[in-house]
Amino acid sequence: xxxxxxxxxxxxxxxxxxxxxxxxxxxxxxxxxxxxxxxxxxxxxxxxxxxxxxxxxxxxxxxxxxxxxxxxxxxxxxxxxxxxxxxxxxxxxxxxxxxxxxxxxxxxxxxxxxxxxxxxxxxxxxxxxxxxxxxxxxxxxxxxxxxxxxxxxxxxxxxxxxxxxxxxxxxxxxxxxxxxxxxxxxxxxxxxxxxxxxxxxxxxxxxxxxxxxxxxxxxxxxxxxxxxxxxxxxxxxxxxxxxxxxxxxxxxxxxxxxxxxxxxxxxxxxxxxxxxxxxxxxxxxxxxxxxxxxxxxxxxxxxxxxxxxxxxxxxxxxxxxxxxxxxxxxxxxxxxxxxxxxxxxx
Amino acid sequence: xxxxxxxxxxxxxxxxxxxxxxxxxxxxxxxxxxxxxxxxxxxxxxxxxxxxxxxxxxxxxxxxxxxxxxxxxxxxxxxxxxxxxxxxxxxxxxxxxxxxxxxxxxxxxxxxxxxxxxxxxxxxxxxxxxxxxxxxxxxxxxxxxxxxxxxxxxxxxxxxxxxxxxxxxxxxxxxxxxxxxxxxxxxxxxxxxxxxxxxxxxxxxxxxxxxxxxxxxxxxxx
Numbered sequence: 001x002x003x004x005x006x007x008x009x010x011x012x013x014x015x016x017x018x019x020x021x022x023x024x025x026x027x028x029x030x031x032x033x034x035x036x037x038x039x040x041x042x043x044x045x046x047x048x049x050x051x052x053x054x055x056x057x058x059x060x061x062x063x064x065x066x067x068x069x070x071x072x073x074x075x076x077x078x079x080x081x082x083x084x085x086x087x088x089x090x091x092x093x094x095x096x097x098x099x100x101x102x103x104x105x106x107x108x109x110x111x112x113x114x115x116x117x118x119x120x121x122x123x124x125x126x127x128x129x130x131x132x133x134x135x136x137x138x139x140x141x142x143x144x145x146x147x148x149x150x151x152x153x154x155x156x157x158x159x160x161x162x163x164x165x166x167x168x169x170x171x172x173x174x175x176x177x178x179x180x181x182x183x184x185x186x187x188x189x190x191x192x193x194x195x196x197x198x199x200x201x202x203x204x205x206x207x208x209x210x211x212x213x214x215x216x217x218x219x220x221x222x223x224x225x226x227x228x229x230x231x232x233x234x235x236x237x238x239x240x241x242x243x244x245x246x247x248x249x250x251x252x253x254x255x256x257x258x259x260x261x262x263x264x265x266x267x268x269x270x271x272x273x274x275x276x277x278x279x280x281x282x283x284x285x286x287x288x289x290x291x292x293x294x295x296x297x298x299x300x301x302x303x304x305x306x307x308x309x310x311x312x313x314x315x316x317x318x319x320x321x322x323x324x325x326x327x328x329x330x331x332x333x334x335x336x337x338x339x340x341x342x343x344x345x346x
Numbered sequence: 347x348x349x350x351x352x353x354x355x356x357x358x359x360x361x362x363x364x365x366x367x368x369x370x371x372x373x374x375x376x377x378x379x380x381x382x383x384x385x386x387x388x389x390x391x392x393x394x395x396x397x398x399x400x401x402x403x404x405x406x407x408x409x410x411x412x413x414x415x416x417x418x419x420x421x422x423x424x425x426x427x428x429x430x431x432x433x434x435x436x437x438x439x440x441x442x443x444x445x446x447x448x449x450x451x452x453x454x455x456x457x458x459x460x461x462x463x464x465x466x467x468x469x470x471x472x473x474x475x476x477x478x479x480x481x482x483x484x485x486x487x488x489x490x491x492x493x494x495x496x497x498x499x500x501x502x503x504x505x506x507x508x509x510x511x512x513x514x515x516x517x518x519x520x521x522x523x524x525x526x527x528x529x530x531x532x533x534x535x536x537x538x539x540x541x542x543x544x545x546x547x548x549x550x551x552x553x554x555x556x557x558x559x560x561x562x563x564x565x566x567x568x
Contacts, residue, residue, distance in 0.1 A: 052420055090418075
């Protein structure tokens with residue numbers, strides 16, 4: 001079975017074709033980062049306008065890349081949420097109408113399910129069940145994954161997502177948008193130890209003797225950085241690098257500590273890490289180390305599939321379509337959509 | 347000529363199928379565009395006894411109008427046209443609105459929110475089709491460009507919302523204004539026919555909205 005995947009939930013247009021026997025045949029991403037950079041964040045209306053211009057040309061290119069004729073495609077998957085409603089509607093409308101014209105099934109995919117399954121695009125994919133850490137600009141959560149559509153959240157952010165904290169801190173430091181890569185690059189030149197920021201919600205563990213809390217909080221960390229930056233006044237490039245490093249270390253520490261507690265609590269044998277922040281090399285190194293210590297195998301998508309992409313949507317679509325799931329041509333999208341509301345295909 | 351047409355520029359979405367001189371149309375009301383548009387297309391094609399691939403082109407109301415609805419329409423047209431390997435024909439939603447009247451001279455105004463309207467004026471040609479005189483624009487009802495001459499008929503949701511202001515603005519040039527009129531897919535189909543005959547149909551990815559309002563975000567620090 002061969003599935004075309006379309007991702008338009010935020011500021012990236014992604015299209016890919018995944019074959020059940022041959023694997024990933026082609027994938028392309030059109031990033032709108034430059035478009036939104038001047039605004040300091042994603043402008044939903046501009047994002048939607050760009051998706052409707054870029055999605056079909058990208059789809060044509062991917063078909064050519066994959067050497068696919070229309071008759072070779074057996075199903076279409078599109079991101080149905082969560083995300084920006086206007087942006088999601090473009091991908092849903094295109095995917096559904098194309099499936100209608102080709103007379104093939106279409107399926108709406110939960111964006112975070114796509115991320116969660118993205119390490120399965122790699123050779124030697126993780127088998128179910130596993131513990132998953134999803135870290136992106138919109139989400140930070142730990143989930144127990146029993147199988148396709150069987151996700152139970154064991155911890156999540158009570159305020160900002162980790163990626164959001166990266167974006168806001170980068171803005172404070174004048175490092176531009178998106179913040180993740182900007183902070184990581186600046187941190188490479190930082191000297192450790194000059195600053196130290198709090199690791200929110202990581203000190204309740206042993207002191208109270210209660211079960212460790214697996215929820216996250218990043219807004220206090222962001223405020224601590226803001227306070228330090230205000231105290232410093234003007235920032236030279238070394239100070240920016242030092243603050244960036246101290247911030248990155250704090251986020252990585254928090255994520256690693258929560259993963260450690262979650263492994264202890266669930267007895268998981270595998271840890272899957274996905275979402276935009278999972279591209280961060282310090283986080284990868286730290287979690288690999290954790291995995292070795294606990295004899296837990298840690299899986300990441302390749303960095304290109306950590307961030308939004310069409311391949312993960314094509315793959316999730318393949319699994320659901322193979323299980324007989326499809327949506328009627330009467331489509332809709334869900335700007336808000338809890339991953340726990342998904343169900344296993346019956 | 348065999349043409350599928352749709353308009354999604356307002357709350358009232360419609361789909362039409364034109365086979366020769368035979369026109370069928372379906373309305374979808376209440377902002378249920380995404381849920382209803384493909385089932386309506388399917389029902390219309392079934393009634394007409396035709397498949398997508400047998401059509402000559404797909405015409406669509408390219409705007410102006412509700413941004414999100416326009417994009418649903420454009421993306422649906424892109425997918426249908428690319429999937430069926432047929433071209434597309436963009437038609438002004440304001441022209442389709444003018445076409446939905448029986449009048450000869452129509453001053454259209456669609457509610458653009460934020461205290462503005464999308465507007466243009468149209469004259470009916472000898473072929474019965476509306477042609478714009480002057481550019482389409484987005485402006486406050488008080489600033490609607492005044493068309494030359496008299497006997498103008500007002501039409502569109504902008505008139506429904508701002509009839510007092512617009513009547514005052516147009517004054518003696520106005521003959522009447524017609525309530526509760528919308529752009530219709532049948533008008534889109536009729537207006538697309540000359541372009542189709544003239545070989546002006548475009549590739550599917552050219553099915554793109556025309557928004558008129560482009561100042562939708564403010565850059566940081568300005």
